[in-house]
Amino acid sequence: MTGMSTAWHLSRQGVRVLVLDSVGVGSGMTAIQPGGVRTQWANPDTFTLATEAQDFYENFVERTGASKDPELVHCGYAFVASKPETLEALRATVDSQRAQGVDAKMLTPEELGEMIPGLAVDQILGGSFNGSDGYLNSPGAPVAGFADGAVRAGAEVLIAAVERIERVSDEWKLHLASGETVSVPKVVIAAGVKSATLLATLGVDIPLTAEPRHIFYSNPIGDRLIEPLVVFTDEHFAVKHLADGSVLASDLSPLDEGADTTEAAMRVKVAAKGSRLVETLSFVRFPVMVTGTYDVTPDQQLLLGAIGGLPGLVLACGMNGRGMMLAPAVGRVVAEAVINGDNSTVPVSMRPDRFADGAAGIREQMVI
Missing domain, CATH: 3.30.9.10 (D-Amino Acid Oxidase, subunit A, domain 2)
Incomplete structure (x- = not known):
């Protein structure tokens, strides 16, 4: 869901996008999430993104041209x-x-x-x-809406599993399970807990663990x-x-x-x-x-943005169970990091470098 929202935001800005999904659009954790949308968060950065995402869901069809409304109901x-x-x-x-x-x-x-x-x-x-918080009656609609919108804007979606990533000259070479390779100038890793496995093939360790x-x-x-x-x-x-x-x-x-x-x-x-x-x-x-499975960080906060020393590689993981909830806003933030080539628009509490020297950020207390 996070990756498809990012693809939609990038495609709308004229970026040529290729989405590689190991199983299929809307599969994995996206397929089983129940659809909660709320703004009650302890960390101000989370609150800001949640407010933006909730507003987006209120007008999802108008903004994306989707054929189906997620139907945000404010049950509180x-x-x-x-x-x-x-x-x-x-x-x-x-x-x-x-x-x-x-x-x-x-x-x-x-x-x-x-x-x-x-x-x-x-x-x-x-x-x-908070009575404005609520639930999506059709939680499968957002990922389908983002996917259709991205494709209409020129994105391509392939069912393929990425097993390894390497830097070759000024490009990223993606090694697929099929034995094929794909070379691209920039990569967004939005693979949930598997993001850590992919980064490990580059010798990069991020504090991301699976929590059932x-x-x-x-x-x-x-x-x-x-x-x-x-x-x-x-x-x-x-x-x-x-x-x-x-x-x-x-x-x-x-x-x-x-x-x-x-x-x-x-x-x-x-x-x-x-x-x-x-x-x-x-x-x-x-x-x-x-x-x-949640992809969990020590401070229960997102991992968004570029990693120093790896030009053109951007993270969109560590959702801690908030992938659907924050997807519209997270996709925008990640897309801006890709286009800008830096983390200037990424909230400080969510940047990957906050764990340098073992220092954790402000812990988000309201993860469930």
Whole structure:
């Protein structure tokens, strides 16, 4: 998704673009992401990109000429705290967002209980809420819209896996799994966690690791149970009633060493946690489990822009689960880095060189 947004932005500016995808457009992690779009972030740089991306999704068809609207619905996001320090961190985030004109607010347990039927108000201290945050009812539409728009502007898309990259003279030679090679003047690496593997073939090490995520879905339920997406920050649990009637639930807590990671065990765990936090979930069953992977950085912030000493090579990875959410804005930033040949328009907190000498950037606290 990030790569296709970048291709769209570049193509619109007259850059000749070749997209190489190992499986197909919209596959991989893009195919299984649920479609959340929010502006509630602790880091101001993330907030700025998220605001731009949300505005883009509001007018996606008009801006891209896509045939299908992603249908951004403003159901709202609620972040719930059960610890005093978490509540204060949410309050600080709300204060920062309100200073930038966002209608975020703090809610008491009772106010959250009115919004979320069955909420265990005796187990929480309060939370934050932004009613403008929401969900894409058609999360597959953006990548298709960007791809179609890029192709109309002259981009070419090939299904091919890149196994190795090398610098030859003033070009980049891409070695494909088929045995063929492709030479190009500039490269954008937007391959999720596999970006680290490709850079390793150049002798470059980036702090990017794979972190699994498991999402459970119920069968469609007619009566609406939970309208906002609710994140229990201290419980590492998220739940949302989707447009198709299914209920999404995810236990995001770190797994202890030796923990039972079978699907059956994880299903029992997510159902138990859900019913404890929201009573109405006691009657919901979750027969479907989907597993994906976040490409995670130490500070949970993006890796965008050029790497020193590698002219013409630009990163677009380290999304930490925000690929779809931030794609319209990230694609613009990366495209500008390609065209400008530097990181002048890349937020400092997201530049690859922030990890020089082992120094991490400001940690983004609101990754789920």
